[in-house]
Amino acid sequence: AQTVTQSQPEMSVQEAETVTLSCTYDTSESNYYLFWYKQPPSRQMILVIRQEAYKQQNATENRFSVNFQKAAKSFSLKISDSQLGDTAMYFCAFMTRLNYGGSQGNLIFGKGTKLSVKP
């Protein structure tokens, strides 16, 4: 079974500091996409950043960056200069494409990390 594990149920960080959220996944496929989604108290799911498995370069989006370690099946999210608006649940997810050309057909999510940014 393909799974996503987020080992930190809750984290907190001081405003303006840096925090890293961890994510590991398990798949036998070689071709897949990885995502981090943010769910603030409004509960709207917002895409934060995405990474293609065949690209070695780590993705960055403004204050958000990832550390993608394919061999270790690790996909951590780093938030720099944390802001109060970053307070949210963060979900790691991946989407696989099967080797024969089919697709998994859905995003597989971890259980989430609740991040609190403190003033």
Added chain:
Amino acid sequence: DGGITQSPKYLFRKEGQNVTLSCEQNLNHDAMYWYRQDPGQGLRLIYYSQIVNDFQKGDIAEGYSVSREKKESFPLTVTSAQKNPTAFYLCASSRTDWDFYGYTFGSGTRLTVV
């Protein structure tokens, strides 16, 4: 603006009743999905549809049913066979089921059994 509309935002169901959650998108996306979210459980897939008039069961389809008669619409019915329906339900869509742009989500429906 394009997006996904879920309605209602809050829904209350009596024991033994069927209820239908609405999901409409104007993004011209082919694929649509229903997820259930429970505290500490993340998001779990109920059903998904890659094309009109076709849909597949996800990991927790028991007690739920869907239809996909139009590209824009993917309603979810929570039947009386669903033993624990109280949860937050999210609808999503994507251009295809293999989309690097990921999914676009609706704002969700909170279902409570009373």
